[in-house]
Amino acid sequence: MKKKLLAAFLLSTALVSAGCGDDHPEEEGVDAEACEHLQEGPASAVTATLGTDAAPAIRADHRRYDVTLADGPDGKQGAVSFAADEAADYVIYTNADVDLSITTASGVAVEIEESASSSEGCADIKGRHVVPLTVGTHYLTFGPTSAATVGVLIEESHDEHHGHEH
Template sequence: MMKKLLSACLLSSALLVGCGGSTEDADSEGCEHLQAGPGVAITASTTAGNAPAVSNDHKRYDIALPSGSAGSVSFAASEAADYVFFLNADVPLTLTSASGQAVAFESSAKSSESCTDIKGRHVAPLEVGTYTLTLGPASGTVSLVIEESGHEHEHEHEH
């Protein structure tokens, strides 16, 4: 029993210190919320003007996409930081600022080594402001989790 506990502790610390550290933490947390939620069901709009809001508030957003066209949601970045957008399906994702400028992703991947539920993983450096996320075109529902890169739980309760 003690050996198993020691192995678990060593594995946990290896993940925390492992390659990229903060990236692994974001992936683990993103995966946890993709799998366990809590989930919030919303319907994406076909225009950016009335897009429903999503947040990096430790929730999974289950976004119903419009049939045959792309759907939009809005995200208000409360601080300048790198944000990681996790999707449970391989659907196109674009990000635009309030002024309509496309925001380039620092990196995009269709998987994560730490979680097979992640089918889309996009990292973007954002300034404070509101952004439009456009998903698709695709059919059905896509789940989205947003994490701040390097986010740690002790910051949760400072608000």
């Protein structure tokens, strides 16, 4: 029985991946890919900082970052840095429903265009935030929350997404 379920899962995953950018809107393909990385990794562990000084860097590199949050005055929280190498919309996924705020390196708040605490095709996506970023370093601050660790994945949202991987 397990083999049949696994085969069905692998087939459905292959169909979702194959359909990415064909019949489905691009975001569904990005969500499916994000779901896979949130569930299976690869993963890197980083420890967030209180405040943005020496915040560890995370990247949009098809990798889940397991961010350990620090004890703040109102609960667990912490910051990481992200260097956007091109001006684009980025989708920031989390596997826990935590507050997210983003600032530029100079401390200017970046508006999150769209936020959701779920994704239709993936129960592991608990946060999905679409953010237009300019080239340069940005700080992502998570919390305050009761979660000690949050899995974070960043994907570029635009249609050329699959063109970079060759």
